[in-house]
Amino acid sequence: MHFNKFLFELSSCTAQTNMAKPRLNLASFINIYFFVSLSFYTSLCCPKEQKEALLQFKASLINETDSNSSLETAFVGIESWNSSLDCCQWDLVTCTPRRSPSRNVVALDLYSFVNSLAPEVVVNSAVLAPLFRITSLTKLDISSNSIQGQLPANGIANLTKLLHLDLRENSFNGSIPTQLFRLQSLQYLDMSSNMFNGILSQEVGALRNLRVLNLAENFLYGGIPMEIGNLTQLRQLSLRQNRFSGGLSSSLLHLTELQVLDLRNNSLSMEIPTNIGTLSNISTLALSKNQLTGGIPLSLQKLSKLATLQLDSNLLSGDIPIWLLDIKALRVLNLGGNNLTWNSNANVAPKCMLSQLSLRSCRVAGPIPKWISTQKSLDFLDLSENELGGNFPEWLAEQNVGTIILSDNKLTGSLPSPLFQSLNLSVLALSRNYFSGELPRNIGDTTSVMILMLASNNFSGPIPKTISKIYRLLLLDLSQNQFSGNTFPSFGPGALLAYVDVSSNRLSGEVPVNFALGTKILALGQNEFSGPLPQNLSSLSELEHLDLHNNNITGELPEFLYQMSSLQVLNLRNNSLEGRIPNALFNLSSLRILDLSINNLTGSIPPNVGGLVGMIEDPSTTVTTISDMFTFSIEFSDLLVNWKKSLQGLSSRNLDIYCFLDLSKNQLSGEIPTSLGGLKSLKLLNISYNKLSGNIPMSFGGLESLESLDMSRNNLSGKIPLTLANLQQLGTLDVSNNKLKGQIPMGSQMDRLNDPNSYHEQ
Numbered sequence: 001m002h003f004n005k006f007l008f009e010l011s012s013c014t015a016q017t018n019m020a021k022p023r024l025n026l027a028s029f030i031n032i033y034f035f036v037s038l039s040f041y042t043s044l045c046c047p048k049e050q051k052e053a054l055l056q057f058k059a060s061l062i063n064e065t066d067s068n069s070s071l072e073t074a075f076v077g078i079e080s081w082n083s084s085l086d087c088c089q090w091d092l093v094t095c096t097p098r099r100s101p102s103r104n105v106v107a108l109d110l111y112s113f114v115n116s117l118a119p120e121v122v123v124n125s126a127v128l129a130p131l132f133r134i135t136s137l138t139k140l141d142i143s144s145n146s147i148q149g150q151l152p153a154n155g156i157a158n159l160t161k162l163l164h165l166d167l168r169e170n171s172f173n174g175s176i177p178t179q180l181f182r183l184q185s186l187q188y189l190d191m192s193s194n195m196f197n198g199i200l201s202q203e204v205g206a207l208r209n210l211r212v213l214n215l216a217e218n219f220l221y222g223g224i225p226m227e228i229g230n231l232t233q234l235r236q237l238s239l240r241q242n243r244f245s246g247g248l249s250s251s252l253l254h255l256t257e258l259q260v261l262d263l264r265n266n267s268l269s270m271e272i273p274t275n276i277g278t279l280s281n282i283s284t285l286a287l288s289k290n291q292l293t294g295g296i297p298l299s300l301q302k303l304s305k306l307a308t309l310q311l312d313s314n315l316l317s318g319d320i321p322i323w324l325l326d327i328k329a330l331r332v333l334n335l336g337g338n339n340l341t342w343n344s345n346a347n348v349a350p351k352c353m354l355s356q357l358s359l360r361s362c363r364v365a366g367p368i369p370k371w372i373s374t375q376k377s378l379d380f381l382d383l384s385e386n387e388l389g390g391n392f393p394e395w396l397a398e399q400n401v402g403t404i405i406l407s408d409n410k411l412t413g414s415l416p417s418p419l420f421q422s423l424n425l426s427v428l429a430l431s432r433n434y435f436s437g438e439l440p441r442n443i444g445d446t447t448s449v450m451i452l453m454l455a456s457n458n459f460s461g462p463i464p465k466t467i468s469k470i471y472r473l474l475l476l477d478l479s480q481n482q483f484s485g486n487t488f489p490s491f492g493p494g495a496l497l498a499y500v501d502v503s504s505n506r507l508s509g510e511v512p513v514n515f516a517l518g519t520k521i522l523a524l525g526q527n528e529f530s531g532p533l534p535q536n537l538s539s540l541s542e543l544e545h546l547d548l549h550n551n552n553i554t555g556e557l558p559e560f561l562y563q564m565s566s567l568q569v570l571n572l573r574n575n576s577l578e579g580r581i582p583n584a585l586f587n588l589s590s591l592r593i594l595d596l597s598i599n600n601l602t603g604s605i606p607p608n609v610g611g612l613v614g615m616i617e618d619p620s621t622t623v624t625t626i627s628d629m630f631t632f633s634i635e636f637s638d639l640l641v642n643w644k645k646s647l648q649g650l651s652s653r654n655l656d657i658y659c660f661l662d663l664s665k666n667q668l669s670g671e672i673p674t675s676l677g678g679l680k681s682l683k684l685l686n687i688s689y690n691k692l693s694g695n696i697p698m699s700f701g702g703l704e705s706l707e708s709l710d711m712s713r714n715n716l717s718g719k720i721p722l723t724l725a726n727l728q729q730l731g732t733l734d735v736s737n738n739k740l741k742g743q744i745p746m747g748s749q750m751d752r753l754n755d756p757n758s759y760h761e762q
Helices: 003-012 025-041 048-064 125-134 153-157 178-182 202-206 226-230 250-254 296-302 322-326 370-374 417-421 441-445 465-469 535-539 559-563 583-586 607-611 652-657 674-678 696-701 721-727
Strands: 092-093 106-109 139-141 148-150 165-166 170-175 188-190 195-199 212-214 220-221 237-238 244-247 260-262 269-270 285-286 291-293 308-310 318-321 332-334 339-341 354-358 380-384 387-390 403-405 410-411 428-429 434-437 451-453 458-461 475-477 480-487 499-501 508-511 521-523 529-531 545-547 552-556 569-571 577-579 593-595 600-603 639-643 647-652 660-663 667-671 684-686 691-694 708-709 717-718 732-734 739-741
Touching: 048 125, 125 153, 153 178, 178 202, 178 370, 220 652, 291 732, 296 322, 296 465, 410 691, 417 441, 441 465, 480 600, 535 559, 569 639, 593 639, 607 674, 674 696, 696 721
Parallel strands: 106 139, 139 165, 148 170, 165 188, 170 195, 188 212, 195 220, 212 237, 220 244, 237 260, 244 269, 260 285, 269 291, 285 308, 308 332, 318 339, 332 354, 354 380, 380 403, 387 410, 403 428, 410 434, 428 451, 434 458, 451 475, 458 480, 475 499, 480 508, 499 521, 508 529, 521 545, 529 552, 545 569, 552 577, 569 593, 577 600, 593 660, 600 667, 660 684, 667 691, 684 708, 691 717, 708 732, 717 739
Antiparallel strands: 092 106, 639 647
């Protein structure tokens, strides 16, 4: 046997023997012995057809790979797949045990085999076809590979022995093939984080052996099928972040083994079933961000294993039952964003130990509830949008909570210094209260803070220099306070700070520039900064939003602005800028909002104004929002713009869908460049209160998205172009106080703009 094993290893399961007709001699016995032994060891190799299928799969991947990428960088773990080695010895491949009669491939663990460092690699779902010929598979994991295309229906139907199928974090699209629901041995099915769409078929009810079903983060819609109640072995069910609608199916109550039910982020409506307490094994009940109505069912108190209850952001109403805090297993209680009411006069003695608590907008009144001090494991606290009053309590400052959100209340007093001695504090949101006084000087000691939002209070004094020591700080919002002083904290170029808003204070001195090189949003408007725009601003190469409106910035618009190629928003309204607008400014291809109004700019509008690509094309990128990194809402200050004759706030969440160009109230002269009419994504164009002359360009008829056009109080002459009748979105037009003549253009939209004051001449 040792001799045969040696020969087997040399042959690597590929040896082929040509046996002569046996004779009754010693040589015949040796040949028979060799043949039987070789046959035994050959059975310990994976079948030839399965090996060929895997090699064909590998070859298909190579063909899919960009010619500039090597296999080594594109795919991870399949380097060992070659014809000279038994496939049972390959990485990512599992075969039946050696003691089995044959060694079939039973598991493929291809999780993230597409190298994330090779984003140019695109894998089409068609390359999976060879894998579906390996009918012995009981486990197939192809998750996290960005595979694109539809899931091959006929191929997946071949894998009738599958127990475990993991397709999560790809780009599969189309409907879920019904053939999948015929794999009745399946116990684990994860198709989350794809692009599947359509209605979830009632045939899902055939998968009666399922323990885990995860269809989260797709585009499935319609009602949750009643047949899902047939899956009585289910332990985990997640349909989170789809488009399911209708009520919670009563058949869900048949899933008595269920431990996790996650239906967050859908459009489910009607009431939570009153008998939901029959799901006695539930540890997680997550129904957030739907449209559920009614009250919190009384039967929930039967769920002794309930650890996570997420009902926030629905339309629930009524009183919040205090008995929820008697569920000893409870760790997460999120009820905020409903129409629920907390009884602030109740005597509360929790039997649970919470790690998360959200009672946002639950009519919590009076001081911050003292019973919260008993929750020693609390890491997340959201009591925003309530009626809380009084000071920030010392006990909360010393409790080492990681996230504290108390915005939109009536809290007063100064902030206790122990708050900034915490090593756990990562988010502190206290905006829109009545806090006052100076910020504690030890604010820089809390080095773990990432989000610091203190906007719209009455804080005063200088901004502590030590704030720059918070090395993890990503977002700083101190806007709409009474901060003053002519020195600003110096953040090093290596800091992580990406969002800075200190607008609407009384800060003075030169424009500060000592920010992180990765700063993306810098809002310094409505202060008392003075002097020219500093050259060092150009070092902020990733800056997308620069707002310095309502200051006393002097000098000319510098040429270096064109180096800030990432700029999407530039607001310099109401300063003391002078001189010409540099041609280079209009090379900023990402710029979508440009406000230079109320300055002393002279000269003509540069003819290359039509080079503002960001105002021509539909938005392909969005203005950065740090809120995407967090599970709770973060509200940033609005961008103030002169919209239809009045200053209005533009939500930072919508900046990517607007294009504004405001050059009004300057000393600009000369003719209007024809190229200006090419900015077809513009929603607002204001060039009023200048000294512009000549005709209105015919090209203005191409401003197809324009909603507001103001050219009043110039020296424009000639006729109003008939092409303006093409502007179907136009809601505000003012060409008054010019030297225009002739007829007003007629058309469906122009006929509605019949205010005589819009056409009044000097």
